[in-house]
Amino acid sequence: MANYYDILEVSQNATKDEIKSAFRKKARTLHPDVNKAPDAEEKFKELGKAYETLMDENKRATYDRYGEDGLKNAGFDTNGPFAGGFGDLNDIFNSFFGGFGGFGFGGGSDPNAPQRGDDLRYDVEIDFKEAIFGTTKEIKFDHLELCTECGGTGAQKGTQPVTCPTCHGSGQVQTVTRTPLGAISQITVCPDCHGTGKKVGTPCKACKGYGKVEKEKKIEIKIPAGVDNMSKIRVSGEGDAGTNGGQAGDLYVVLHVKASEYFKRDGLDIYTRLDINPAQAVLGDEVEIETLEGMKSIKIQPGVQSGNTVKIKGAGVPVISRPSQRGDHVIIINVVIPTQPTEEEKQLYRKLYELKGGKKSQETLLNKVKGAFR
Numbered sequence: 014m015a016n017y018y019d020i021l022e023v024s025q026n027a028t029k030d031e032i033k034s035a036f037r038k039k040a041r042t043l044h045p046d047v048n049k050a051p052d053a054e055e056k057f058k059e060l061g062k063a064y065e066t067l068m069d070e071n072k073r074a075t076y077d078r079y080g081e082d083g084l085k086n087a088g089f090d091t092n093g094p095f096a097g098g099f100g101d102l103n104d105i106f107n108s109f110f111g112g113f114g115g116f117g118f119g120g121g122s123d124p125n126a127p128q129r130g131d132d133l134r135y136d137v138e139i140d141f142k143e144a145i146f147g148t149t150k151e152i153k154f155d156h157l158e159l160c161t162e163c164g165g166t167g168a169q170k171g172t173q174p175v176t177c178p179t180c181h182g183s184g185q186v187q188t189v190t191r192t193p194l195g196a197i198s199q200i201t202v203c204p205d206c207h208g209t210g211k212k213v214g215t216p217c218k219a220c221k222g223y224g225k226v227e228k229e230k231k232i233e234i235k236i237p238a239g240v241d242n243m244s245k246i247r248v249s250g251e252g253d254a255g256t257n258g259g260q261a262g263d264l265y266v267v268l269h270v271k272a273s274e275y276f277k278r279d280g281l282d283i284y285t286r287l288d289i290n291p292a293q294a295v296l297g298d299e300v301e302i303e304t305l306e307g308m309k310s311i312k313i314q315p316g317v318q319s320g321n322t323v324k325i326k327g328a329g330v331p332v333i334s335r336p337s338q339r340g341d342h343v344i345i346i347n348v349v350i351p352t353q354p355t356e357e358e359k360q361l362y363r364k365l366y367e368l369k370g371g372k373k374s375q376e377t378l379l380n381k382v383k384g385a386f387r
């Protein structure tokens with residue numbers, strides 16, 4: 014097996030970002046759904062193994078010092094991401110390329126029919142309040158654009174792609190395998206042109222004959238008020254360029270909303286807890302609390318109990334695309350019994366105690382309880 018760095022075509026001191034980017038580029042062309050060469054799946058697996066190892070600092074350090082055998086000796090699972098079958102590796106792959114409705118790969122019998130480009134996925138983290146009130150984010154991502162040098166044909170400027178000599182343009186070849194049951198004829202994708210039916214005589218220098226180039230793109234996306242964790246925003250046409258004049262795929266921005274230490278969110282409602290002391294609970298009070306829009310004053314009714322709630326209507330999360338309609342802010346009251354009262358407080362509590370009948374009333378209560386169990 015080749016060196017992991019060679020497989021990814023990165024240097025020994027490549028950063029994680031460089032490794033990621035290298036994986037992305039190679040995975041695209043080696044994925045068995047696209048690449049019909051017989052050894053594509055094996056190569057794709059090797060790529061996954063190299064990627065998985067080099068992205069993990071511990072594994073990478075071990076690999077750098079002792080090689081692949083060192084990984085095995087150190088107890089690392091060198092079967093890597095496909096220990097659980099090909100599916101796991103596909104998960105890694107899909108984390109790069111969306112996985113929303115699959116790729117635009119394969120399938121079509123006409124290799125020259127327009128094919129829509131791939132959808133891409135981009136994960137972005139936003140703050141709790143940004144999700145509630147909306148925001149704009151500038152994002153930078155890589156996608157495939159049609160090569161401007163060759164106009165997407167993959168052929169060097171001034172030349173044209175020629176009909177594939179192996180399949181004569183059909184994109185398919187017929188193979189005959191001899192078996193004990195006789196000759197079996199099978200139609201497979203042409204290994205020479207990978208099903209396109211065309212071959213590039215002199216490949217375009219800019220795109221190495223692929224017809225597309227990976228370009229970094231910077232766009233500003235508007236995140237509407239009211240989005241939630243894992244909400245997706247579709248940016249139409251910002252995925253990969255299509256093939257044979259097919260339209261570009263879409264970019265899906267997946268939002269990861271940071272939790273707030275103070276606010277809890279459940280759908281459109283916001284929950285907070287308010288600690289009050291027994292005197293406030295008995296007498297009622299007016300207190301300032303933090304809301305999504307700053308400090309607000311709320312009334313606590315006399316005789317409130319722990320677990321009771323106070324609602325501020327319309328101070329919750331806005332409905333997406335209808336920001337005037339909002340959920341509520343629900344305040345859950347929590348009566349805190351003082352564990353270290355001051356001397357003065359103790360005196361006042363003692364007074365209350367006496368007022369309620371002191372020891373005598375407690376004894377009566379105790380007798381009542383005993384009576385209940387007799």
Ligand SMILES: [Zn+2]
Nearest residue numbers: 160163217220
């Ligand atoms: Zn080109």
Ligand SMILES: [Zn+2]
Nearest residue numbers: 177180203206
């Ligand atoms: Zn061919």
